[in-house]
Amino acid sequence: MNYLSVENLSKAFGERKLFSNISFGISQGQKIALVGINGAGKSTLMKIIMGLEIPDTGNVAINQQVKVAYVHQNPVFEGSLSIYQTIFDQSNSEVLQVIEDYHKAMLEAERGIDNSEKMAGLFEKMDAFQAWDFEYQVKEVLGKLGLHDTDIPVGTLSGGQRKRVALAKAILEKPDLLLLDEPTNHLDLDTIEWLEDYLSKANLALFMVTHDRYFLEKVTNEILELDQGKVHRYLGNYGYFLDKKAERMMQEDVELEKAKSLYKKELEWIRRQPKARGTKAKYRVDAFEETKEKASQKREERDIQLTVTTQRLGNKIIEIEKMQKSFGDKTIIKDFSYTFRKKDRVGIVGPNGAGKTTFLNMITGQLEPDAGKISIGQTTAFGYYRQEESSFDEEKRLIDIVKEVAEVVNIAGGATITVSQFLTQFGFPPKQQHTPIAKLSGGERRRLQLLMVLIKNPNFLILDEPTNDLDLMTLNTLEEFLDTFPGCLIIVSHDRYFMDRLVEHLFVFEGEGEIKDFPGNYTDFREWEKENKNQDSRIKIQEPENKVAETKVEASTPPSQTKVKASYKQKQEFKKVNTTIAKLEEEKANITNKIAAGIEDHEELIKQSNRIAEIDAELEESELTWLELSELEGIE
Template identity: 35%
Template sequence: MVATLAALEGVSKSWGTRTVIDDVTIGLTERARVGVVGRNGGGKSTLLQLFGRRVAPDTGRVVHAGGMRVGMLTQADDLPLGVPIRELVVGDLPEHAWAGDPRARDVLDGLFGGVAAFAALDRDSSGLSGGERRRVALARLLLGDDHLILLDEPTNHLDVEGVAWLARHLRARRGAFAVVTHDRWFLDEVCDRTWEVVDGAVHEFEGGYSAYVLARAERARQAASEEAKRQNLIRKELAWLRRGAPARTSKPKFRIAAADALIADEPPPRDDVELVAFASARLGKTVLEIEDGTVDVPGRTLLDRVTWRLGPGDRVGVVGVNGAGKSTLLRVLAQQHPLSAGRLVVGKTIRVAYLSQEAAELPPDLRVIEAVEEVKPVVDLGKGREQSAAQLLERLGFGRDRQWTPVTDLSGGERRRLQLLRLLMTEPNVLLLDEPTNDLDTDTLSGLEDLLDGFAGTLVAVSHDRYFLERVCGSVWALLGDQGIRHLPGGVDEYLERRAGLEAAADAAVAAAAAPASARAAGDNREARKELTRIERRLDRLGQREAELHAALAAAATDHEQLQTLDNELRGLVAERAELEERWLELSVG
């Protein structure tokens, strides 16, 4: 029998006047591999916080199995300030302990580029970027010994390789987990069950994201069939009423009541996010071309003498390691970053819309509807159809009450939607999208992809979202960190293969450079390995003796002479351990 680690029993939770979890009873077992999906602001993060006892329920109770340890990754990446990174991730463990642990090596390889790179970190948690904070918080969680881990958007700030590594790590993990994420490829890779949080309820589906979509489609089909039957009954009732004499007998009154009941019981329409396909100007033969271009940023060259041409209707995805220059490449195309050499050719008829990661284009001093009307109060959709800014906002999920919200009070997903709407109202024929899926829920992502299906212009998207890239883009190009840009006919899979090949080649080069030049050097290596083994055995014995001394110190608390003797021995052991650990590190690195 599979044990339950944590459960909600009749739990409700409200924020202000809005109930996000309403009388929910659901549990996580010791084998749980659960993905949590739903609209932005719909209660996904609250659900995880309730399971982790980070927030208290308004009603009901949260039950944890006895002795169960639970760890949580929040979107805020709450880290104490001023603490060394190594201390945050591995605590006070000696270096030989964590550097020799296969599980720790896997995490440090996946998130920091290897044990050596992590060991070289001498910074503390102050001043870390968002991506660095996420990696530190994630490593800290994954190296713990929790029975259950709760992950809220763990793929944020990770590149394609980082997401692929995290998926492998979680698949191999023995403990249970629940994950909130908008990354649909990731959900399919790691989850065998999906929870949808909607209207305060939690609906369970077997399988990952693809299975969830199929199940939801089947549920919608059945609902449509039931609705068709309901409407047919309504039509029959109303037709009978028109033929009858409602005021003369009790029977028509009964039938009127039956019809009213049918109509009153009609379920409300689903508040789907509907994105509008705007008109675009015709593109000429030339769109955007970089000819023999060099792109520099302070201290280094990102691209060197690159030629890259974008034609009319091209749909291009761009992937690459963090820092390779993907965002800068988009800024070059948007004429916001100059080429150091070469030239950028811009077609005469193009109108570019550039979506940055920062949402800096949004005016903070305006309300939502004012921010849209600032661009254009009315949009011509063709064939004599016009829609006002208010109507378009409603179609994008901003109700009348939400339209007067200050831009500064919007959630991340709402800010992203507002950005997209403002851009599309300019009627561009070239879209440059930098991580367009950030902060968007899966329903909004589907709407965005549907919109882009009908976009007649040229599209370039930088994204770590494999599902989005494969769904929207016709070709994939990569910045592999070698100052070039490469076309990848095999898409993201080919990118990961190439990156693995480059890392293997780099490791081989390092090994070759460090390879012994003679048999004497080989002998030295064998001696070093033997010495490492001796040191590790001695460190183990020292650890055992230290534990014994601490116990003896506690027992001899009133015997001052004995305390002094034990303390002297302990100081000697600590000093010896420090010397051995330093020698161990020299041998293992050398």
Template identity: 40%
Template sequence: MKQLTAENIEKTYGEKTLFRDLSFVVSENEKIGLIGINGTGKSSLMHLIAGIDGADSGSFKHPNDYRIQYLPQEPDLAEELTVLNAVFESNAPVIQQMREYEEIMDEYEKNPQSDELQQRVLKAQEGMDKADAWDANSQAKIILSKLGVQDIGAVVGTLSGGQKKRVALAKVLIETPDLLLLDEPTNHLDYEAIIWLEEFLRKYSGSVIIVSHDRYFLDQVSTRMIEIDQGRAFSYKGNYQSFIEAKALREEEEQQSMQKMKSLYRNELAWMRKGAKARTTKQKARIQRFENIEQEVGSNTNKDQLSLGMTSSRLGKSVIELQNISKGFKEKTLFQEVNLLVQRTSRIGIIGKNGTGKSTLLNIIAKRLEPDEGTVEIGQTVKLAYFSQEIIGMDGSQRMIEYIREGAEVIQTEEGSASAAQMLERFLFPLSTHGTPIYKLSGGEKRRLYLLRLLMDRPNVLLLDEPTNDLDTETLTVLEQFIEEFQGAVITVSHDRYFLDKVAEHLLVLKADSKVEIVQMDYSSYLQREMENIKLKAEPLKTEVKEPQKKKKLSYLEKKEWEEIENKIAQAEEKIALLDQEMQTIGSDFDKAERIMSEQQKANEELEQLIERWDYLSEFAE
């Protein structure tokens, strides 16, 4: 069995110790979700496993032929390469053979009359046979297509950040290593691509470690969760939902243990205050014990008070109203005739594909940007807080506590009042970190601090632009709980399914044709509706597609496919028959019935595709 073992890993960056005696095992075919608040070192741990950085002590053990591939949040691809060369940039013989074949076929398609190229094609096909690379090549094309990577001849340097991320993701998936390390793999993917990736990773034969804020994605893919907390690794069997349940039990047990430790601490503190002289070995040992207890008690974040419990400013009946808003840039109209009435407790999600103007509309609502047409009316009692994608006005040399105190020294909460230090603790910053200069924080920690600063002003309308970016799942839970208790209106731009399902009661959908739709449903239901509509619209197109011009003969690859397709059809029919038999034996087992029905649907779709392909190939088979 191929597995990776981390033994007693320790790592310090500057003054901050991220890992102390960190140990875990990644078994074969495991799908692990790596979780923890920002600053605990999730990406740093990925670097250590990938060999990009070295541990101060401890080791990672795995077989010599164990291959690891890493997808960072910000991929580093050679700007001068084509997409094809970037994707197939590997020393693996199969990948090299695939790259050579695709390069030759690209040349051949441009000049099919060349005798020299015809000979090179034949030689490349023989190489593919010897390397047994046809299936891998077919899988590579599926991966590229599903991730929306169409132009394999494009130069990497001309691509957008999102396109580069998709190319980098395709590269690591095509490699099929023993261990995939994926840092925020769903960023820049649309809904269909995310659903495909979930299915791909579930069936992936190797192991996977995933860092993601997409909790639905973690729930669908993970078979185990590892939480990094105060330099230690806590393992939970199951998916994200199982992790939440198990973590709640663990923290309840820890809280009981901590209450006992606090009682002991009070006794030890009383002894210390009596001025005991540290002369004897016994007294020195007791002082050491006190210091250990003090450190343990001091490092414990008060996790049973994740609710911010903040009160908002009074909000009148008149909040925000948009009337016939239109906006465009240059010759492109983003949206037009947007009409929206925001009420005191509105929960609105703004969604749409990239480039439809979601952030632009939010800026118009905040009166940071003027519309081309229409008016924005904001009530006199409205106190806006705008959580933008860019952090504004944060001085890196300032200490965290000073930054928050600039907003307010003390604020009113549902329980009475809370100091700036108490609010930092409630927002997952332990007391021991409050004097830390802001420049030492991770990107996610800065976002969390910035969010708290905005909330300290006690707003009554929240505008959130992609709030889930760079925020860990625990902070998102705090934010979601705050929004649930918040007495004012919330308008958020987001692509995070889990977050939108929890905080948005209706959706403002910006479409590519500049039209706007308001729907009264949660985000997941809307996405499901759109998927069904796409399928329905695609049905009649089958009869309208022009007949392709007949080819003289099948290509080499199509001949191989024609020789094997009837066996594949027979296997698919046999699988459906077995599933039908199994369906007759389930009794009242609803979960089993649901699983079999899902498998039946997939098997029937596969059979339909095979028959359609057989029908096409049969026209040109000799």
């Protein structure tokens, strides 16, 4: 059964054409993701389908027998309504009224109110309406989405909480077709995993805009790519999409080259023909015009390059000693100590409200701890990418906003480029640089926000939900940049793929002020949790202790029977450390032999002696890393 049809849809904003004459349909059982670069028109297309935007041409037809539910990217509700009223505001079902009355009566009974007669009547009604199954589903969905107190007015909720309310409302409506715009934004990792599992098993059709690559891999069975104003369809998940897109791009390159070659030949023929004979070969002249148009096509590749330099980090980076923070009776951080080392790659995980943002604000000096000490090295230069979108002057041009920070930019290799060239590297072509901020899409604004952080050449990057609203191309480029970033890195992200690729250990916020240090990436941590969930004892992760005399804190390892498996990156690092140690020991032996043989030049003798001291320091750090990695399972 066909649920939704999009026919010959076109949309443009002024001279900017988003898409032209696109058509596709959604049928029963299909789970489709819409992907494309920032500014391609994904959110606009979703708004047109949801009836929030009017197309220039074409139409959207929804089967009248199909029940449709929407979850907007930033849901807006009537602020005075409670969570429960918001979720069921459009339903006058007697079943829902009975369930609501039953919940209220249960709360009264828990408070010691004698309402046995009322409860007896409600039990009969629950049986009569066969409401027990639905009541269980309501309880499960609300619980999994963290909506425990449903009497709270939605006007007091955060963006993430409103998103949970919108998801609960959509799921409990039991739609045939569910439309989702960036469903994982603002959700914590546990909720995302539950939603992913639910949607992969749910008997419904799904159409969503998302950049969550694990979501794309595990939930979808089809991907639509909006590229250059056209829709390309891929009958498979994310892995299949990557393979087939690469094939499509290669095929388009081949066809473009053929068109250019044919165009040259036809151009010669056109020039040779006398004007009087032009009517005899009109079909060929028309074909020439088509070939000319095809040969003139240009693929607007947005080649993003992140090549900024970083300031040199000294030996002292950040030292945290017995840090504590509370808000009223709620303990956020209790007695936490840690010494950051060079090239630290730390992921931060924990439920919403556990104190992750508070922790970041304290180490960057924007919030004072209640007790303890945070000591920042003199050479440490922070770059803080915040979860909240930066506010820019909507009337100002893009290039003027960036020029307020710097006129020129130092990039990797020591070269200097203009702000305009830097913007071009970030995927903002010269034509777009002179447009007002107001015309940027949500993803383009986030990319500008990232640019404003990197232009200052930080050596300690803090990224709080950096993947929100960024397209797949930007994410891949950002990951490649961070993979070779020479400074320190802290990442808070709901994007599991992003975390798995970049972090080497985790600060796990367990609540009640407890922060544990786990040696591994997010998938390692989840696998370890699953292995230990049936054990009586809690998972014990050694707390990091501040050891000022050392350059790093020894990361703890799980008990021997549940050793954490080494990731691919850790295995590669172990091989590299082995090679480094061998080279350093060989260099030290050669210098020692050289000194023993006698060096007459006094300055050379001092130089070689200093080099031995440097080698000893490098060996100590490398050996500590070797010891840490050698404890992981799979290291050879």
